[in-house]
Structures are given as structure tokens and as C-alpha cells.
Amino acid sequence: MWIKDSWDEAEGRSISIKVTDECARITSEFQEIVIYNTECFGRMMVIDGVIMLTEFDEFAYHEMITHVPLHVHPDPKNVLVIGGGDGGTVREVMKHSVENVILCEIDKEVIRLSKEFFPDIASGLDDPRVHIINENGASFIKNHKNTYDVIIVDSTDPFGPGEALFREEFYRDIHTALIADGIAVTQSESMFYHKETIERLFSFNRNIFPLVKYYYTLVPTYPSGIIGFSFCSKRYDPLENIRPCIPAGLNYYTGGIHRASFVLPGFMQKVIRG
Amino acid sequence: MWIKDSWDEAEGRSISIKVTDECARITSEFQEIVIYNTECFGRMMVIDGVIMLTEFDEFAYHEMITHVPLHVHPDPKNVLVIGGGDGGTVREVMKHSVENVILCEIDKEVIRLSKEFFPDIASGLDDPRVHIINENGASFIKNHKNTYDVIIVDSTDPFGPGEALFREEFYRDIHTALIADGIAVTQSESMFYHKETIERLFSFNRNIFPLVKYYYTLVPTYPSGIIGFSFCSKRYDPLENIRPCIPAGLNYYTGGIHRASFVLPGFMQKVIRG
Numbered sequence: 001m002w003i004k005d006s007w008d009e010a011e012g013r014s015i016s017i018k019v020t021d022e023c024a025r026i027t028s029e030f031q032e033i034v035i036y037n038t039e040c041f042g043r044m045m046v047i048d049g050v051i052m053l054t055e056f057d058e059f060a061y062h063e064m065i066t067h068v069p070l071h072v073h074p075d076p077k078n079v080l081v082i083g084g085g086d087g088g089t090v091r092e093v094m095k096h097s098v099e100n101v102i103l104c105e106i107d108k109e110v111i112r113l114s115k116e117f118f119p120d121i122a123s124g125l126d127d128p129r130v131h132i133i134n135e136n137g138a139s140f141i142k143n144h145k146n147t148y149d150v151i152i153v154d155s156t157d158p159f160g161p162g163e164a165l166f167r168e169e170f171y172r173d174i175h176t177a178l179i180a181d182g183i184a185v186t187q188s189e190s191m192f193y194h195k196e197t198i199e200r201l202f203s204f205n206r207n208i209f210p211l212v213k214y215y216y217t218l219v220p221t222y223p224s225g226i227i228g229f230s231f232c233s234k235r236y237d238p239l240e241n242i243r244p245c246i247p248a249g250l251n252y253y254t255g256g257i258h259r260a261s262f263v264l265p266g267f268m269q270k271v272i273r274g
Numbered sequence: 275m276w277i278k279d280s281w282d283e284a285e286g287r288s289i290s291i292k293v294t295d296e297c298a299r300i301t302s303e304f305q306e307i308v309i310y311n312t313e314c315f316g317r318m319m320v321i322d323g324v325i326m327l328t329e330f331d332e333f334a335y336h337e338m339i340t341h342v343p344l345h346v347h348p349d350p351k352n353v354l355v356i357g358g359g360d361g362g363t364v365r366e367v368m369k370h371s372v373e374n375v376i377l378c379e380i381d382k383e384v385i386r387l388s389k390e391f392f393p394d395i396a397s398g399l400d401d402p403r404v405h406i407i408n409e410n411g412a413s414f415i416k417n418h419k420n421t422y423d424v425i426i427v428d429s430t431d432p433f434g435p436g437e438a439l440f441r442e443e444f445y446r447d448i449h450t451a452l453i454a455d456g457i458a459v460t461q462s463e464s465m466f467y468h469k470e471t472i473e474r475l476f477s478f479n480r481n482i483f484p485l486v487k488y489y490y491t492l493v494p495t496y497p498s499g500i501i502g503f504s505f506c507s508k509r510y511d512p513l514e515n516i517r518p519c520i521p522a523g524l525n526y527y528t529g530g531i532h533r534a535s536f537v538l539p540g541f542m543q544k545v546i547r548g
Contacts, residue, residue: 004290012313013494016278018286039286057466060539192331192494218492218500218539220287220466225499226492252539263534265334265492265526 006049028109064217066092082137084154085110087122280323302383338491340366356411358428359384361396427460
């Protein structure tokens with residue numbers, strides 16, 4: 001059986017992935033979560049028909065959403081991850097000398113299924129420095145001011161439970177929740193397929209944060225094969241403040257990739273400049 | 275109707291593209307060529323079931339296979355393009371002050387169909403500086419020694435008519451056909467899906483050329499959303515010799531992208547180092 005990504009499919013294009021069997025299918029309070037074994041990408045998680053991750057290429061996403069901000073902030077101790085219930089982002093965060101990590105994932109079923117079917121990806125979730133909160137991220141952040149060194153928004157796409165995480169109000173709350181030199185990085189879709197979403201994010205984030213930049217990583221199983229991030233910073237420039245101490249065992253992130261990931265093709269520079 | 279890429283599909287993965295109608299279907303002496311209109315990518319050319327190009331993203335491929343070598347060689351006058359019958363590479367080559375361009379495309383039907391269905395892409399083919407030869411590229415190059423400043427191999431994949439273009443013998447003939455400071459750039463597949471092909475190319479090219487590097491571009495309709503190139507050079511380093519005069523009207527290539535495209539993720543550095 002072949003699985004398409006339902007969001008992308010509606011546009012007349014999609015990666016198709018051949019699955020060999022279905023491991024689990026759960027309808028949670030918020031969404032339908034399905035786990036498949038695939039022929040060539042290992043295990044795969046699909047939420048409401050949208051491909052969330054595969055074992056084959058999750059490293060490229062999780063390393064880049066995490067190690068870029070954590071190599072820019074000089075001393076990240078308190079980190080908030082919104083979304084990211086599979087645990088991959090937390091796994092990467094724990095490779096740094098952080099003291100306190102909050103994972104705010106609205107759907108506890110995502111966490112439960114990831115622990116069962118993706119034990120390597122979920123491996124950081126049992127670390128005593130990690131505190132899991134099952135709450136709406138957009139609500140949670142309103143109650144936390146001047147608290148976090150780094151906030152990572154490892155969200156789904158701008159509809160369903162993830163819709164609120166693409167609104168201006170949410171980004172204003174992120175700004176308030178960061179300390180004076182804090183950094184936020186948010187999942188910000190594909191520069192080929194979602195220019196309007198990215199333009200909208202940048203149009204208001206330029207007014208909220210002193211420094212906003214876009215960078216990207218290569219993820220073959222995501223729409224168009226890439227996914228980007230908004231780098232929203234109160235003080236540090238991601239190209240001028242890079243700590244050199246890279247954790248061992250990474251497969252994507254390097255100091256060179258850090259810099260190169262902010263270099264955008266000509267057509268995308270125009271989108272970002274507004 | 276949805277079209278998959280047949281090469282990729284055999285591996286259990288593929289982009290699927292919704293087509294609205296078929297414009298042409300020709301069985302030439304060498305291969306089956308089909309032209310479709312798609313729902314979201316404009317017109318598309320498919321050869322033997324493999325997606326060759328779409329109007330949506332061909333610029334990212336043609337700009338990067340062309341402008342990288344033509345910004346490194348200080349004075350490219352004689353250029354050979356092998357394959358590339360659609361004309362997109364030649365269109366980009368003609369933006370430089372070249373004197374003589376040979377397009378060696380084995381299948382004249384590709385050229386004819388491109389002129390009919392992709393007039394913008396084929397627009398450079400009627401330039402008086404361009405000479406079209408319908409011959410097997412691997413045979414043609416054996417008869418031309420010490421001739422070209424730049425050779426661009428804009429090939430299909432390592433099977434069918436393109437198979438000979440991935441052999442060591444062909445690269446040795448390329449070396450012979452280049453002048454003393456010549457540069458060759460060759461289509462070299464995806465770093466996510468075709469590591470073995472890339473490893474093989476690099477294992478022999480390191481013994482043929484003084485300098486071999488790998489760079490890539492983003493093409494959503496190709497397998498994994500990226501495609502890479504081998505940069506094979508007799509003298510010039512692509513990161514140390516970059517002419518600053520960039521043609522107007524490009525949508526992908528910039529000086530920054532030139533440099534960033536050679537920066538490879540950690541896992542790929544290991545493949546290239548051998």
C-alpha cells in the first residue's frame with residue numbers, strides 16, 4: 001500500500017511512500033495517529049494524514065531545529081519545546097548542558113506511541129531534567145514570562161491543533177516568555193510550497209523581534225524535500241555568535257552547515273525581505 | 275491521473291504528481307518521451323517513466339549546473355553540453371560571454387519536443403553560437419582532445435542511454451577533452467538516495483582530476499527533493515575562484531548560494547571523503 005501526505009496531495013503533488021504494515025492506529029482527543037512500517041524509510045508516524053517523521057530522515061530535522069539555536073545562545077539552561085511529542089527535539093536538546101527542559105505537547109498519545117514505536121527518538125524523554133506538560137502550547141506560554149533561554153516550536157502545520165502556533169499573538173507571547181537575550185526557533189514550512197505562510201510569519205515577526213532570519217534543512221519525506229525554520233532572536237545573530245563545541249555523533253549539523261543553512265536561493269531572499 | 279517517477283517508485287518511494295492532460299507521447303529511437311500538463315507544476319517532461327523537468331523548478335537545476343562552473347572558469351569560451359536536449363542548460367550558458375557551445379544530445383526528439391512544448395526552456399538553442407550534434411556523448415567526446423574550457427554533463431540517470439555517462443572511461447575522456455585549466459560538472463544524483471553511485475564516481479574521479487568536489491541544488495520534483503553535481507577541475511577551486519559578475523534575472527544562483535551549495539551535511543562528508 002502507498003501512503004500520500006494528505007496536505008500536499010490536496011495541491012496535486014505528494015511524496016508517496018510504500019508501507020508494508022500498519023503498527024498502530026489511534027484516534028486521540030485531538031487527531032488520528034498512525035504508525036507504519038515502510039519499505040525504505042523504516043518506521044513512519046502519520047498524523048491526520050500528514051507525514052510527521054520517518055526513521056530514515058528525522059535526524060536532519062531534529063538536529064537542525066535544535067542545534068542551531070543551542071549553538072547560538074551562549075548558555076542555554078532553560079529550554080521550552082512546544083509540540084515535538086515524538087521526543088526527537090528533546091533528544092537533541094539533551095546533548096547540551098541544559099538544566100531544565102519543558103516539553104509542552106498537547107497530545108499525550110503522541111508521546112506514548114513514540115515511546116513504544118520509536119524508542120530511539122523518544123530516548124531523551126525520561127531524562128530527569130525533562131518535564132512533560134500535556135497542554136495547548138499557545139495557552140501554556142501565556143502564563144510564562146521572562147523565563148526561557150531558548151524556545152523551540154516543533155509544531156505540525158497551520159491547521160488543526162497546530163493552527164494557533166502560526167498566529168501573531170503566539171509569537172508575541174513567545175517574545176514575552178523569552179529572557180532578555182532569548183532565542184526562538186519555529187517550524188516554518190517549505191520555501192518552495194508555502195511562500196505565503198512564510199511571508200506572513202516574517203511580516204509580523206519583523207515587528208516583534210530585533211532579528212529574524214530563515215534557515216532550512218533537507219528532509220526528503222517532507223513536502224518538496226525541505227523544511228525551514230524562523231530564527232527569532234532578541235540579541236544574538238546566528239551567523240556571528242556560534243559556539244564551537246559541537247556534540248559528538250551528529251549526522252547532519254556541522255559548523256559549516258549552520259552557516260550555509262541561512263543562505264537562501266535568490267527567489268527566497270525576495271520573500272524574506274518582504 | 276497521478277504520475278510517479280518509475281526509478282524512484284521501484285525503491286518504494288516517489289513523488290506523485292497530478293496531471294491534467296497528456297500533450298505528447300513519442301517513442302523515439304532511444305526512449306519514450308511524454309509531455310504532461312500538471313495541476314501545480316506547469317508542464318512536465320517524463321522520459322522512460324522518469325521525471326526530467328517541470329516548469330516549476332527547472333530553474334533551480336539549470337542555473338546551478340551551469341552558473342557554478344561558468345563563474346569559476348575565468349574565461350569560458352568553448353563549452354560542451356552533453357545531454358540536456360531540453361535546452362535549459364544551454365539557455366543559462368548563453369547568459370555568459372561564450373563563443374562556441376556544442377550541445378551533444380543523443381535523441382533529437384527531445385530537442386524537437388522541447389522546442390514545441392517548452393519554448394522558454396529551449397530558447398537558447400537557436401543562438402548562432404550553439405551547434406547541435408545528435409550523437410552518443412560517450413562516443414563524441416573520444417574524438418575531441420584538449421578542446422573545451424567547460425564541459426557540462428546534463429544527463430539522465432545511470433541506466434538506459436545515460437548509463438555510459440556514469441563510467442570511469444567516460445570521465446577519463448572528459449579529462450582529455452578539457453583544456454589545461456578546464457572544468458567539468460556532471461549530474462550526480464541525490465546524496466540521500468544514491469550514496470553508492472556518488473561514492474563510485476568519487477572513488478575514480480579522485481584519481482582522474484586534481485580537484486573533485488560535490489555540490490547540490492534543491493529540485494522538489496526530483497527524488498528526495500535535491501540533486502547534486504560532481505565538480506571536476508584541472509586547476510580552479512570552486513570556492514577560491516569565483517567571478518563576481520552574475521547575470522541578471524537569475525532566481526536561484528547567487529554568490530552566497532555558490533559557496534553554500536558545497537557545504538554538505540555531516541553524513542555526506544563521510545561519503546565524499548571515501
